[in-house]
Amino acid sequence: MIKAIRGRLLWYVADPATEGAAARRYLEDGLLVVENGIVAAVGEAADLLPGLPAGTPVADHRPHIVAPGFIDAHIHYPQTQVVASFGATLLDWLERYTFVEEQLFADPAHAEAGARFFLDELLRNGTTTACVYGTVHPGSAEALFAESERRGTRMAAGKVMMDRGAPPGLVDTAESGYRDTKALIERWHGRGRQIYAISPRFALTSTEAQLEAAGQLAREHPDCLVQTHISENLREIEAVAALYPADRDYASVYDRFGLLGPRSLMGHCLHLTEEEFALFHARDAVAVFCPTSNTFLGSGLFDWGRMRDPRHPVRVAVATDIGGGTSYSMLATMGEAYKVLHLQGQTLTPDSAFHAMTLGNAVALGLDRLVGSFAPGHECDAVVLDAGATPATARRLERVRTIEEELFLLTTMGDDRAVRATYVMGELVHSA
Ligand SMILES: [Zn+2]
Structure with missing residues (x-):
């Protein structure tokens, strides 16, 4: 069973404390291709969409951030x-x-x-x-x-x-x-x-x-x-x-x-x-x-x-x-x-x-080959985040210019209200 999740994809491949921003992967319009719950491919939506089998369901979460659960x-x-x-x-x-x-x-x-x-x-x-x-x-x-x-x-x-x-x-x-x-x-x-x-x-x-x-x-x-x-x-x-x-x-x-x-x-x-x-x-x-x-x-x-x-x-x-x-x-x-x-x-x-x-x-937890990343082969657990989910955060978001500022707004003012959806093994298990 193949499906796809589209959004602003964010994940890490190393520790930013040592690697800085190079540790981050961020795609403004990214696509996760999920096969039997596992990430089969990740990349720009424009590159991956044409290769999907006809009729593949695509959950489009733009303009929200999609990060590993x-x-x-x-x-x-x-x-x-x-x-x-x-x-x-x-x-x-x-x-x-x-x-x-x-x-x-x-x-x-x-x-x-x-x-x-x-x-x-x-x-x-x-x-x-x-x-x-x-x-x-x-x-x-x-x-x-x-x-x-x-x-x-x-x-x-x-x-x-x-x-x-x-x-x-x-x-x-x-x-x-x-x-x-x-x-x-x-x-x-x-x-x-x-x-x-x-x-x-x-x-x-x-x-x-x-x-x-x-x-x-x-x-x-x-x-x-x-x-x-x-x-x-x-x-x-x-x-x-x-x-x-x-x-x-x-x-x-x-x-x-x-x-x-x-x-x-x-x-x-x-x-x-x-x-x-x-x-x-x-x-x-x-x-x-x-x-x-x-x-x-x-x-x-x-x-x-x-x-x-x-x-x-x-x-x-x-x-x-x-x-x-x-x-x-x-x-x-x-x-x-x-x-x-x-x-x-x-x-x-x-x-x-x-x-x-x-x-x-x-x-x-010794689980980094399985979860915590969108690299192909990982189990597709994901969270969809809306940094402007409340009146106060939506107002603050108007002044946000960079992904770093948006992430900081999410941790400083965000909570369950910022969570639009949650996926487990590619299946939607929570939707706000
Ligand atoms: Zn305790």
């Missing part, structure tokens, strides 16, 4: 009713709000309804791939994967492993966490577009025996992702030091159990020491920047400049972190990222922002 590297699907909980920092926020809500996911029907809402909302925001935390209940991951498979989306997800520091209804054991995770990996990892992420919540809610079990899973399934939290909040860091007195620092705890590697997505990384930066670099682990969560919970400012220190560069991914984060929109998230960096005397160019939420995150 956004990728969210860290999000909690059981927290859609925790977002916007007032007045707490990480540890009391978990206790007062999050752990209460997550207990409801013991009920499979609640998990299934939550997964449906969650994927609807991601697609409404143009996010077509995410790395997702479930709850401790295996059924939470099962529900998310089943719903993702039904929609044909590429999702990474995992049941959270946590065997202490939480209410009785929200803990597994080292043994059951291992067994349930193993069963989910065997059932879902690599099935269609689904990917398993081994998910010990963080060092405060896992015993050493459980971190050992998680490390064993990572060794037994080296192509699975690993996701966890680290160095988000100063009280959390003190508590980790008290629980793990023999370890030099927080990163060393995870490293001791084999959980810090090139497939590890480490949420937050706000207060890393020099030694931890060096360890992240040595292990090629990924630091995940969640700007709306970090400001909302008062956790701290992510120092992307330091991640680029040539002595120990650290890979970076970007994410919403719903429900510590406050927006499902990767556009709004990158707008907040710009402000967080600006506060530290750093900048985030529009190209770097768009690269980060497409190809950059695909690289971080």
